[in-house]
Amino acid sequence: MSRRLMKGNDALAEAAVRAGCRFFGGYPITPQSEILEYLSARLPEVGGTFLQAESELAGINMVYGAAAAGFRAMTSSSGPGFSLLQEGISYIASAELPAVIVDVQRYGSGLGDIFQAQSDYHMATTGGGHGDYHMLVYAPASAQESVDLMCLAFNKAEEYRNPCLILTDASIAQMMEPVELPEMKEVNPDKPWAVRGKSGQDFKKITSTMYYIDDFDTYIKEKYDAMAEKEQRWEALHIADADVVLVAYGISSRICKEAVATAREQGIRLGLLRPITVWPFPVDGFKEVNPDVKAYLTVELSSLPKLDIDVKLACKMKSPVENFLGGAVIPESQQIIEKAVSVLEKVEATSCLKN
Amino acid sequence: MSEKLIPNLLVEDNKFCPGCGHGIINRVVAEVLEEMDLADKAVGSLAVGCACLMMDTFGTDWIQAPHGRAAAVAVGVKRVRPECCVFTYQGDGDSLAIGFSETMYAALRNENITAIIVNNGIFGMTGGQMAPTTLPGQRTTTSPQGRNADTTGQPVNIINQIKEVPVGYLARGSVDTAKEINKLKKYIRTAIETQMSGGGYSLVEILSPCPTNWKMTLEASLDHIKTKVKETYPLGEYVKNGERVDA
Ligand SMILES: Cc1ncc(C[n+]2csc(CCOP(=O)(O)OP(=O)(O)O)c2C)c(N)n1
Ligand code: SF4
Numbered sequence: 327m328s329r330r331l332m333k334g335n336d337a338l339a340e341a342a343v344r345a346g347c348r349f350f351g352g353y354p355i356t357p358q359s360e361i362l363e364y365l366s367a368r369l370p371e372v373g374g375t376f377l378q379a380e381s382e383l384a385g386i387n388m389v390y391g392a393a394a395a396g397f398r399a400m401t402s403s404s405g406p407g408f409s410l411l412q413e414g415i416s417y418i419a420s421a422e423l424p425a426v427i428v429d430v431q432r433y434g435s436g437l438g439d440i441f442q443a444q445s446d447y448h449m450a451t452t453g454g455g456h457g458d459y460h461m462l463v464y465a466p467a468s469a470q471e472s473v474d475l476m477c478l479a480f481n482k483a484e485e486y487r488n489p490c491l492i493l494t495d496a497s498i499a500q501m502m503e504p505v506e507l508p509e510m511k512e513v514n515p516d517k518p519w520a521v522r523g524k525s526g527q528d529f530k531k532i533t534s535t536m537y538y539i540d541d542f543d544t545y546i547k548e549k550y551d552a553m554a555e556k557e558q559r560w561e562a563l564h565i566a567d568a569d570v571v572l573v574a575y576g577i578s579s580r581i582c583k584e585a586v587a588t589a590r591e592q593g594i595r596l597g598l599l600r601p602i603t604v605w606p607f608p609v610d611g612f613k614e615v616n617p618d619v620k621a622y623l624t625v626e627l628s629s630l631p632k633l634d635i636d637v638k639l640a641c642k643m644k645s646p647v648e649n650f651l652g653g654a655v656i657p658e659s660q661q662i663i664e665k666a667v668s669v670l671e672k673v674e675a676t677s678c679l680k681n
Numbered sequence: 682m683s684e685k686l687i688p689n690l691l692v693e694d695n696k697f698c699p700g701c702g703h704g705i706i707n708r709v710v711a712e713v714l715e716e717m718d719l720a721d722k723a724v725g726s727l728a729v730g731c732a733c734l735m736m737d738t739f740g741t742d743w744i745q746a747p748h749g750r751a752a753a754v755a756v757g758v759k760r761v762r763p764e765c766c767v768f769t770y771q772g773d774g775d776s777l778a779i780g781f782s783e784t785m786y787a788a789l790r791n792e793n794i795t796a797i798i799v800n801n802g803i804f805g806m807t808g809g810q811m812a813p814t815t816l817p818g819q820r821t822t823t824s825p826q827g828r829n830a831d832t833t834g835q836p837v838n839i840i841n842q843i844k845e846v847p848v849g850y851l852a853r854g855s856v857d858t859a860k861e862i863n864k865l866k867k868y869i870r871t872a873i874e875t876q877m878s879g880g881g882y883s884l885v886e887i888l889s890p891c892p893t894n895w896k897m898t899l900e901a902s903l904d905h906i907k908t909k910v911k912e913t914y915p916l917g918e919y920v921k922n923g924e925r926v927d928a
Pocket of ligand 2: 696697698700701703714731805806863890891892894916
């Protein structure tokens with residue numbers, strides 16, 4: 327272990343190298359370009375390959391090739407580039423290959439802007455590309471967690487032979503924080519399924535596994551069901567007795583933590599449920615919530631609600647779900663408390679009416 | 682008398698239409714890989730189009746790339762496994778329409794891979810639509826009056842695009858006569874030698890008939906290549922050992 331002060335993006339990049347990543351192909355876009363810059367110097371030091379691709383389309387397909395050859399490979403991007411990665415991600419998922427993708431989210435649709443945001447949630451959690459697949463999607467809330475989840479993502483990608491996504495945002499990626507880095511890991515690329523040349527009857531085909539699996543529909547559903555059941559991760563804070571449970575991931579969750587602590591001092595019973603995996607969404611965490619909870623309040627940096635639908639499903643619509651939408655602006659914890667109090671008042675007013 | 686004539690790499694009968702040029706090209710590539718003792722080291726990258734029918738019948742390791750992206754996938758493989766013989770096998774639509782950028786940039790970076798591009802002037806698998814290589818005046822299902830180059834652009838000559846760039850080897854062959862097939866085999870061999878000696882990017886474009894979508898007999902198709910297609914796409918070697926040889 328070594329301790330360093332690092333930018334979130336650099337921490338992600340160094341963690342990837344330590345997790346055994348030996349190939350990166352990608353294209354610059356703010357606010358993730360430091361990942362390319364870092365790896366362009368770092369990967370050659372460990373005998374790895376860094377390639378600045380001509381586009382995100384090429385970048386993800388280089389990753390597809392390197393992953394098919396058995397190597398730990400990754401790419402990273404942000405909103406407009408993440409859209410372009412979807413084609414390749416769908417192919418990698420369909421060929422059941424491991425790979426790690428990073429999306430440092432930015433604000434808005436189209437070109438949008440370079441501010442921090444959490445607007446890509448649906449593209450990240452619903453598969454994003456064409457057809458039937460999912461990625462394990464990890465949402466770090468600090469530089470340290472970026473490191474930890476990057477290492478986990480590479481392991482899980484190989485365990486499930488499925489692409490995994492780190493969904494972060496400009497604030498976590500650009501902020502400097504102390505991090506503990508793990509030891510360097512060497513990974514043997516000579517996987518039994520990896521292409522490296524074997525002719526005649528022993529040749530390997532990397533393509534959609536649907537062509538070779540009987541009852542593929544059942545097979546693939548079971549694969550993703552198992553991920554959905556076993557891979558949920560979350561952090562809970564005071565949810566057992568909360569009147570309002572905040573639901574937030576990434577940077578928003580850090581502000582929510584402060585809001586919970588301050589509100590509790592004022593006798594307002596706030597709790598926080600922080601998804602660490604946003605796919606699978608941690609529905610099991612909701613079973614630990616106060617059965618008499620009055621409302622949920624999602625807190626996210628987007629113009630339109632994104633978490634809303636997952637929270638409604640997770641709480642089975644037993645409680646009202648309200649949204650605090652910051653757009654590109656990180657809220658003050660006091661604003662969140664005020665919104666939570668107004669939600670509480672609204673709920674109490676309507677329940678009086680019902681009585 | 683029991684001499685084996687079919688390369689071991691051709692593990693099943695091919696699935697192309699009768700008279701299709703792909704079958705001949707497959708055989709030539711298989712012979713070259715076996716003669717060069719590279720069959721065990723070869724990794725092919727193909728995408729969609731009729732080329733993808735090779736996945737079951739041609740016994741090298743394969744990766745199926747998204748439409749157009751075979752060169753980028755091949756680069757990913759070659760960069761991590763430089764000891765492998767990595768090649769793309771693509772149609773003209775695949776490599777020169779949607780995949781033009783991936784094809785061009787693999788050449789611009791002089792990647793140590795071999796691109797085999799089958800130019801049949803048409804989108805075969807999707808039923809005969811216009812391709813970047815379709816000749817002016819040629820009728821296709823999306824140029825029913827014949828291709829109008831004023832509105833659809835001039836045919837793409839990928840060799841002209843790349844020959845100014847520092848690459849290892851560039852040639853254009855054809856399968857219209859036995860003589861041309863023998864030359865083609867030499868081109869493919871040189872391309873793969875270039876790659877395996879670290880000589881940089883190699884590309885062999887091959888004029889090939891698609892009797893099904895040209896709606897011609899095989900004979901008329903071969904005649905069409907001889908009399909019309911070669912005018913727009915002249916045969917020969919263009920770059921060898923990194924030097925221009927056509928001038
Ligand atoms: C993104 C995407 N767009 C379109 C297609 C449909 N498609 C399949 S093959 C093909 C054309 C292939 O033509 P060419 O590369 O010339 O190969 P040929 O079949 O003639 O050998 C197209 C457009 C696809 N599979 N993916
Ligand atoms: S459609 Fe054309 S290119 Fe495709 S297999 Fe048939 S003849 Fe060959």
